[in-house]
Amino acid sequence: MKKTFKIGGVHPNDNKLTSDAIIEVFPVLDTAYISMAQHLGAPAEPIVQKGDKVRVGQVIGKPTGFISGFVHSSVSGTVTSVEPLPDLAGNPVTHVVIAVEGDEWCEEIDRTPDIKRDIPYSSEEIIEKIKNAGIVGLGGAAFPTHVKLNPPKDKKAEFLILNGSECEPYVTADDRIMKERPEEILIGAAIMMKALNVDKAFVGIEENKPQAIASMKKAAEAFPQIEIVTLKKKYPQGGEKQLIDSVTGRRVPSMGLPIDVGVVVQNVGTSLAVYEAVQKNQPLFEGVVTVTGHCVTEQRNFLLRIGTPFSKILDAVGGLPKDAAKFISGGPMMGKAVANIDASTLKGTSAFLLMTEEETRRKEEGNCIRCGKCTEACPMGLEPYLLNKLCRAGNRYDDLEKEKIFDCIECGCCLYTCPANIPLLDIIRINKAEVIKIMRNRPKK
């Protein structure tokens, strides 16, 4: 039986145009622009200077806080500058710019294609290795993985869930790696199970990826403690809280974390990165990026090194399509619009989506007719129409807190489903930030 989460959800057309495009290795360009803000939390501090020689996989940025991570060079060559450059939203972020010379990798990285199956490391060693490899959650938020694998002492993880649902339309990066490298993903899962000291893991995959399910099921025959779960196609199936509900039937409490119900969720892409870091000593500096959109002539999946400008990716797929009006980094539901096309890719970049004016145009906003569609669609059980009303009334932060605005996961289901085209998410998002700020500043009792 196909499992799914109980409340809310929408059914956008999945548009998986690149599902059959094999992962191609993107050529290394002549310059790499590596951002120091590759993860959620404090940006890394560059430890290289102008003129330094770096190799592929060498550390170029070190973490500056608990929630932070290492950044590694994705190319070999000479550092030409360390300077603030605009990121995809245009805000200045420290970048290390490297002029590429050859492709010389650090010696410790094992580049042989054979699969290493046994895990001779202890839990602490694994977490240390993951931390040093700069691995972040590749599901979208780019939360440092070592923090997630190190739950507080008083909480015990029971299950590990690998997120292979990839509910975002268009994106096929996880789909492809599940088809092409299922065994490595499962070894990565086994490594994380050892780090967390759990003996049961699930891999949740949406039903619209039958080949991925088949290949993962075949690979899982060697791993009796890992179960492949087929999930119903419904957005946001890949939301952490929704996935836990779908797979285990447990509900993460309001304001809680998955660990509160004994679950740790990791993306399949993260699992592959963990395998490469622990078994092959390869830090995270490349990832699969789907380049897609109805207006793109050559739709592809690329294995792309971090620090590649989006504009160069465009050149590789036949240049800028005439009718492209919007660039999105990530999927169409939760991805970020790229305001600066010269910005470079990050560890968490999963897709580069091009949309036409027709596809992206916002329709004129109407009046709320209290149809309740947004309430039906909200996977967190909120009432978006009410939140919208309170937000627009201004200064109703107490009421917004009572209505649990902080539980919003910004999935965009309400905005997608609203027949009056009310920009519910835009309004809720800024007020959510305001409410969370007020709650944090409140003295603790």
Next chain:
Amino acid sequence: MSTTIILTIACLGVLGLLFSVVLYFVAQKFKVEEDPRIDIVESILPGANCGGCGQAGCRAFAENVVKAPSIGSFFCPVGGNPTMAEIAKALGQEVEAKEPMVAVVRCHGTIDNRAKINNFEGYSSCKVMSSLYIGDTGCKYGCLGKGDCEVVCKFDAIHIDPKRGIPEVNQDKCTACGACVKACPKSIIELRNKGLKERRVYVSCLSKDKGAVTRKACAVGCIGCGKCAKVCPFGAITVENNLAYIDFTKCKLCRKCVEECPTKAIWAVNFPIKLPKSATEPHTEPQPQTIEKESTVQQEN
């Protein structure tokens, strides 16, 4: 029939009497002593409840002003000096007149001066826009032009000019309550003194980017060259982080900096238009109400 009516009236009358006696004593017991001056002060205040004074509203202002030993630290920006003088009189105190202030928009990145590099289609609010990205122009410090300031203004004093894409302040209506200053996510609006004959000189830019970056994004941005600071005879101009700032308490309105500025980022408002040289003088304030002012000034002269 009649006995029922009489009985009812008698019962209710006795009950009413009983309750009134109880209520009278309760009211005596729990009476709240309130300074009668609070009501007097509140009646003097404009009743805008704008919060510009920093209090929760006009009533809170009145309560606190009566409680405080001196009214020196209070100021109602809406009523201004006349209101404060009246309050002082009512409280038997004296108050120094404060210089009137006005909101000043420190960005001239109009549609002509600053090219758009992308289109924003989301919810039309500066706050939403600035939470997502730097904005639809190359300048991340400049005005976003979605009018959050216009929405919060209770005095109809600030409006986005659709032709120019930036807000304009009606200085006669502006009370300097500071609501727009708080609402602007880019902190572009500043409260500055109204100045002698309402004349003001200010740097209309907030870009802390390096000169070349600023120049690329906007034709009238401050590039932090420091020429103005050198030419200023009163030491009113400081240049920090590639940005000049004129301290209005020191500025004597000589306008040497205005002439010196290579990008014309320094603006002089409400000065009479210079005659023959005006062909090379691009600094005419385009606000309609200001032009009226200029003509009146000229008549006075």
